[in-house]
Amino acid sequence: xxxxxxxxxxxxxxxKEELAEEIKELQKKNVTPGLAVVLVGEDPASQVYVNMKExxxxxxGIVSRKHVLPEDVSEEKLLSMVDDLNNDPEIDGILVxxxxxxxxxENKVLDRxxxxxxxxxxxxxxxxxxxxxxxxxxxxxxxxxxxLLKRSNVTLEGKEAVVLGRSNIVGKPVALLLLNENATVxxxxxxxxxxxxxxxRADILVVAVGxxxxxxxDMVKQGAVVVDVGIHRVEDGLKGDVAFxxxxxxxxxxxxxxxxxxxMTIAMLMSNTVKSARKRAI
Ligand SMILES: Nc1nc2c(c(=O)[nH]1)N[C@@H](CN(C=O)c1ccc(C(=O)N[C@@H](CCC(=O)O)C(=O)O)cc1)CN2
Numbered sequence: 299x300x301x302x303x304x305x306x307x308x309x310x311x312x313x314k315e316e317l318a319e320e321i322k323e324l325q326k327k328n329v330t331p332g333l334a335v336v337l338v339g340e341d342p343a344s345q346v347y348v349n350m351k352e353x354x355x356x357x358x359g360i361v362s363r364k365h366v367l368p369e370d371v372s373e374e375k376l377l378s379m380v381d382d383l384n385n386d387p388e389i390d391g392i393l394v395x396x397x398x399x400x401x402x403x404e405n406k407v408l409d410r411x412x413x414x415x416x417x418x419x420x421x422x423x424x425x426x427x428x429x430x431x432x433x434x435x436x437x438x439x440x441x442x443x444x445x446l447l448k449r450s451n452v453t454l455e456g457k458e459a460v461v462l463g464r465s466n467i468v469g470k471p472v473a474l475l476l477l478n479e480n481a482t483v484x485x486x487x488x489x490x491x492x493x494x495x496x497x498x499r500a501d502i503l504v505v506a507v508g509x510x511x512x513x514x515x516d517m518v519k520q521g522a523v524v525v526d527v528g529i530h531r532v533e534d535g536l537k538g539d540v541a542f543x544x545x546x547x548x549x550x551x552x553x554x555x556x557x558x559x560x561x562m563t564i565a566m567l568m569s570n571t572v573k574s575a576r577k578r579a580i
Contacts, residue, residue, distance in 0.1 A: 301450070301551070302546065302549070302550070302551055302552065303546075303551070303552065303553075303554055304446055304447070304450050304452075304523075304525070304551050304552065304553045304554075304558060305450075305557070305558075306442070306446055306553060306554075306557055306558040306559055306560065306561045306562045307556075307557040307558075307561045309445070309446050309449050309450070309562065309565075310442075310561035310562050310564065310565035311561075312449075313445070313562075313565040313566075313568075313569060314354065314357070314358060314565055314568060317358055317565075317568050317569060317572050318357075318358050318359065320572055321358055321359040321360065321572060322359070324572070324575055324576065324579050325359065327579045329575055329576075329578045329579045330359065330360070330361055330388075330575075331359075331360045331361065331390050331391075331571050331572050331574070331575035332360065332361040332362075332363065332386075332388045332389045332390050332391070332571075332575070333351070333355055333360055333361070333362055333363070333389070333390065333391045333392075333393065333417065333567075333568075333571045334363045334364075334365065334383045334386070334389045334391070334392050334393070335348050335351055335352065335362065335363070335364050335365070335393050335395060336365045336367065336376070336379060336380070336383075336392070336393065336394045336395065337364065337365070337366045337367070337395045338366075338367045338368075338369065338371055338376065338394075338395070338398055338399060338402070339367075339368070339369035339399055340369065341397070343529075343531070344395045344396075344397075347395065348364060348395050350564055351393070351564060351567065352364055354564050354565075354568055355568070355571075358568055360568065360571055360572075361388065363389065365379060367379070369399055370399075370401075371402075373401070373402045373403060373406065373407070376394075376398075376402060376407055377406070377407065377410050380392065380394070380407060380410045380411055381410070383415070384410075384411065384412040384415060389415065390415060390417070390571055390574035390575040390578065391415055391416075391417030391567075391570060391571040391574050392411045392412070392415045392416070392417070392418075393417060393418045393567065394407055394408065394411070394418075396467065408420045408421055408422075409421065409422060413434075413435075414574065414577075415574060416435050417435055417438075417567060417570035417571050417573075417574055418435070418437060418438065418567070418570075419434070419435040419436050419437035419438065419440075419441070419471070419570065420437060420466070420467065421435075424436075424437075425466075425470075425471065428471055428474045428475065428478070429474060431478045435570050435573070435574075436471070436475065436566070436570070437467060437468075437471045438562075438563045438564070438566040438567040438570065439467065439468050439472070439527060439559060439562070439563045439566075440468060440471040440472035440474075440475050441475065441566045441569075441570075442559060442562025442563050442565065442566040443472055443475075443504060443525055443527070443559055443562065444472075444475050444476070444479065445562060445565075445566065446525075446553070446558075446559070446562050447502070447523070447525070450551065452502070452523050452551065454476060454479035454480065454481045454502065455479060455480040455481065456480065456481070456482070457481045457482070457501040457502050458481070458482050458484075458499055458500055458501045458502070459473075459476045459481040459482065459483045459484070459500060459501065459502040459503075459504070460483075460484045460485075460486060460496055460497055460499060460500035460502070460503050460504070461473045461476070461483065461484070461485045461486070461504045461506070462486050462487070462493070462497060462503065462504065462505045462506065462507050462513065462539075463485075463487060463504075463505065463506035463507040463508070463527070464485050464487045465506060465508075468506040468527050469485060469487070469504075469506050470485070472504055472506070473485050476502070476504075481502065484496060484499070484500075488507075493517070494516065494517040497513065497517045497518065498517060498518065498519050499519065500518075500519060500522050501519070501521075501522055501523065502522065502523045502525070503518060503519075503522050503523070503524045503525065504525040504527065505524070505525065505526050505527060505528065505538075505539040505540050506527035506528065506539065507528065507539050508528060508539065509528070509539055510528065510530040510532075510537050510538075510539065511537055511538070511539070511540065511541040511542075512528075512539050512540075513526075513539060513540040513541065513545060514541045514544060514545070515541070515544040515545050515547065515548050518545050518548050518549060519548075520548055521548075521549070521550045522548070522549050522550065523549065523550060523551045523552070524540055524545055524549045524551070524552040524553070525552075525553050525558070525559060526538035526539055526540040526542070526552070526553050526554075526555050526558060526559065527539065527559050528540070528555065529555060529556075529560060535556075536555050536556045537555060538553075538554075538555030538558075540552070540555075542554065542555065
């Protein structure tokens with residue numbers, strides 16, 4: 299039986315401890331993992347996330363290279379930076395922080411990252427590898443959700459899983475990962491006719507809609523496991539896509555915001571970077 303609160307902060311700390319040990323071993327073989335993070339513009343939330351990534355790299359012994367480009371940088375210049383990083387032998391992972399400004403074609407930029415360095419797991423080939431259940435980089439938030447559930451002893455096989463939201467970076471990939479774990483998966487979204495009727499079927503409900511406290515207790519089955527991917531800044535802190543206080547009374551387990559899925563995202567990014575660096579040690 300797992301704890302009611304799924305402790306992403308605690309689980310991510312354990313993963314980072316494991317990674318720090320592995321990094322020490324890699325360093326003995328003269329391999330220091332390197333992560334390049336590219337930030338375009340000054341979006342305050344993106345700045346927070348990029349700084350968190352840099353801090354975590356420093357704590358674990360991963361070389362972190364942060365590149366900040368102005369909001370009005372041309373697509374061409376950004377692509378040329380990606381090309382340079384693709385060719386840099388000390389860089390194992392490249393991450394372009396999302397969202398990008400409107401004048402830049404996000405897909406074009408993500409497609410340009412070498413699949414071998416795609417630690418964000420957003421390249422079409424990385425997504426294709428998830429579809430085919432082949433080895434490759436898994437996007438950090440979806441992978442973090444699966445890892446958190448597994449390490450919290452939540453059984454996925456045979457469970458009715460509902461993913462609310464169909465974004466390319468969370469909804470679609472987490473649905474595929476749940477399918478690969480032999481869950482029965484339904485994806486609900488803004489055009490779904492009766493969302494509550496679908497979410498109430500879920501043994502495992504993953505919510506990634508980007509609407510503050512949209513999921514209320516009446517939308518959740520008694521005993522469901524609820525994973526909240528949303529992050530909304532309010533006056534007195536952070537809220538998720540789930541109305542935590544009322545839903546926790548009904549759920550058998552639930553992720554908090556903060557301290558749930560968010561920290562797992564950073565831990566899985568670090569894990570992908572180490573996975574990439576491992577190839578240099580062979
Ligand atoms: N290139 C990418 N861009 C974005 C991704 C991504 O995986 N790759 N995901 C999100 C943002 N994100 C990482 O970039 C991210 C979000 C939240 C957290 C986190 O630890 N949140 C804390 C709260 C921190 C705070 O805001 O004060 C928590 O939930 O406890 C980490 C990473 C969009 N862009």
